Amino acid sequence: MLLRPRNGVYVLPDTSEAIIESLRHCGVIACVTAARDYGLWTLDRGAEEPAHTWVHPDHRPTRVAIEPHPGEGACCLFHRETPLDPPDLQRVGILHCLVQIQRCRGDEPFFAALESALRLRQIDVGQREILREAIPAESRWLVDFARLDADSGLESLLRLRLHHLGLSLTSQVPVPGVGVVDFVLGDCLILEADGETHDGAGRHADRVRDAAAAALGFNTLRFDYALIVHDWELVEAAILSAVSRNLHRSRAGLTW
Ligand SMILES: [Zn+2]
Ligand SMILES: [Zn+2]
Structure with a gap:
């Protein structure tokens, strides 16, 4: 059995709700939702919050940024910035994901996610430099302060x-x-x-x-x-x- 989040896109039935929701918007999971998928620490507020969804800023699908389920409020938290690194089929790139966390959640969740990405060897030295340049100047010291061996x-x-x-x-x-x-x-x-x-x-x-x-x-x-x-x-x-x-x-x- 396959599910069809939108025309031409099919997923296996065990695909997470958040991924299916993002695909419905012609987007991918982003920010803390993508971080969870990458296995990063998110210091998050629990799974009940809406999926963070990224949709390319040039893309204007009908279900984006309007109220998809009338009366129920926003179903997703949308991110619309230009990507720092390319997304895969279901989530934003790892650097893009980290930059989003810094903007959306602030320095502490960003730092925790960054240290776990470093520990999992998901970011190399060159990527670390790109990330450093992509976040606000006053937060860049966090990239220098981060270690490869943080345990949690x-x-x-x-x-x-x-x-x-x-x-x-x-x-x-x-x-x-x-x-x-x-x-x-x-x-x-x-x-x-x-x-x-x-x-x-x-x-x-x-x-x-x-x-x-x-x-x-x-x-x-x-x-x-x-x-x-x-x-x-x-x-x-x-x-x-x-x-x-x-x-x-x-x-x-x-x-x-
Ligand atoms: Zn977010
Ligand atoms: Zn949604």
Whole structure:
């Protein structure tokens, strides 16, 4: 069985709703919707938001930028800029996608998506330079600041926000007897960003890790994804308070 989003275009039935919707407009998925398809971190607002659709600015199909489903409001968020790199059959090019995220969502989601594209080796050095030139001058430092080895969107976000506070951190640090901790600030302040697996048995394991780390002279601050993303002020206050008391500097004097 095949579906026909528009005349002359056929897709397999397991094609995503967003792709079918974009094809109906003679467009392709774009921005954060395309980023998800590329496997990039989007720090997004959930799947319920409308598809971001790009339609070539010279193209004027009847279902673009009008209200396709009367009374239901906009079915897509449209992007109409000139492409930076060519689209494929269903999505904008990766550089175009990243530039759209910077414009549509701002610096933080752009930075997280960029670091994941770098980690997945979807962008080479030449493309990185093209991207740098394509975004506003005041955001270009983000392209220079991005690393190839960021482990998650949460890490990208945390590193960027702490950089704004003049703090740098090391990620995925092996600590003897404790295991690999998410981040270390200074030489002895551990920041753990817990996912959803830290209940039940995981919860006990976390306490063991904290105790083992404390025995070695580390201090641990533990946050979860929701706190970091939605209640940053509180997280920032906790980190700055710890730093003001020098909890990130050990007596061994290893200050960095
Ligand atoms: Zn967008
Ligand atoms: Zn639509």
